[in-house]
Amino acid sequence: MLSRRNKxxxxxxxxxxxxxxVAVVARKPPAPxxxxxxxxxxxxxxxxxxxxxxxxxxxxxxxxVTAEYRRDADGGIEVINxxxxxxxxxxxxxxxxxxxxxxxxxxxxxxxxxFEGNYWILELDPDYRWALVGExxxxxxxxLSREPRLSxxxxxxxxxxxxxxxxxxxxxxxxxx
Numbered sequence: 296m297l298s299r300r301n302k303x304x305x306x307x308x309x310x311x312x313x314x315x316x317v318a319v320v321a322r323k324p325p326a327p328x329x330x331x332x333x334x335x336x337x338x339x340x341x342x343x344x345x346x347x348x349x350x351x352x353x354x355x356x357x358x359x360v361t362a363e364y365r366r367d368a369d370g371g372i373e374v375i376n377x378x379x380x381x382x383x384x385x386x387x388x389x390x391x392x393x394x395x396x397x398x399x400x401x402x403x404x405x406x407x408x409x410f411e412g413n414y415w416i417l418e419l420d421p422d423y424r425w426a427l428v429g430e431x432x433x434x435x436x437x438x439l440s441r442e443p444r445l446s447x448x449x450x451x452x453x454x455x456x457x458x459x460x461x462x463x464x465x466x467x468x469x470x471x472x
Contacts, residue, residue, distance in 0.1 A: 325461045328431050330400035331419040336372065336393070338423045339416070340364045343439040345378075345470045346425075346450060349463065351435060353387070356380045358471040362439065364391070374404055418456055427453045429462060436462045443472035 345360035354360065357378035367373040372391040377384060389406035391414060393399055402414040413430035420426070425445055429436040438445070438453050458464045 325431070325433060328415060328417065328429065328433075328460060330395075330398060331416045332398060332400070334399040334416050334419060335423075336399050337366075339399075339419075339426075340366065340372070341441070343426065343441065344443045344472055346438040346440050346445045346472075347454075347467045347469045348438075349434070349436040349466055350468055354378065357385070360470050360472075372402070374406075376406075417460065418453060425449055425453070427456060429457065429460070433460070433462050436464075436467075438467075 341364060343362045343364070345362065348354060348360075357380050360376070360378035363375040363377070365373050365375075367390065374389040374391050376387045376389070379385070387406050389404050391402045391404045393401070394403045394413070395401035400416040400419075402416075403411045404414045405411045412435070414428060415430055416426055417429050418427035424441050426439045427436075428439060436457055438450060454464050454467065
């Protein structure tokens with residue numbers, strides 16, 4: 296016969312085991328991430344202001360963040376990210392290559408060789424005034440604009456799109472510009 300203590304232990308183990316099983320079954324892999332249909336990279340080049348981002352280690356505490364995209368000598372894209380932290384300007388320069396030539400919406404960016412990251416243009420204004428950028432793991436997300444400010448309505452719509460795509464938009468950091 297089991298003691299009261301052993302019965303409680305067995306019951307707790309069964310409950311925890313059942314909860315873990317339900318969590319594993321309920322967790323679905325994220326749906327494929329939809330990107331912009333077609334990106335004219337020459338039109339995408341230039342300066343973009345960061346309006347919002349998901350937290351990440353390399354931008355921790357950054358304000359006044361911009362990204363500058365320009366063609367480099369080998370036909371790829373040079374990426375120059377600039378921001379301020381503790382009153383000092385910080386710059387990181389990387390290199391982007393097209394990963395999907397059919398749409399140009401999927402890029403691979405490297406700031407430290409040999410490491411590359413996905414940079415997918417998820418949504419893009421027809422006039423290239425704003426962009427929603429993310430990647431398949433949903434760990435990184437940016438709302439970018441050609442101007443330091445973006446209309447609240449556009450931001451609201453982009454956040455809604457990101458939420459539907461499974462991004463943790465409740466964690467968004469709105470960048471001081």
